[in-house]
Amino acid sequence: MHKILFICTGNTCRSPMAEAIFKHKTNNRFEVRSAGIFAHDGSSASAHSIEILKNQSIPIDHKSKQLTTELVAWSDLILTMGNSHKQLIQQRYPKATEKVFSLKEYALNRKADIADPYGGSLNDYEKTFNEIEEAILKLIEKLDNQGEADQH
Structure with missing residues (x-):
């Protein structure tokens, strides 16, 4: 089973959304966590992130976590919301x-960041949700195809 770690800056907007969407879409078939490069442990996901996920009937129970050596060691795959996060981790x-890898790089073969909605409107968060969801759907497809290849 893949252990996937989603990373953003503060672990309150993008990476918690990615974690929740991925868990929901895969029915918890993978072990998934999220963390932030500069996160403060114990903060809730942003109100707009929670609202967007709730509107999509995607459950979220989240407290922010700082990226640690243990989380890096735990993971099989680390997917960042931006290229700067990737470079910092490396x-x-x-x-x-x-x-x-950045999420878009791994899932979509695109060197682009997921837009950071922090401090923005609900509409900004919705756009970010759509960006993340598109990449997550491709990610699941890619992981499922790899799983089938591993079984042959």
């Missing part, structure tokens, strides 16, 4: 370089 944890 600098801090050089042994993890092979398993760190």
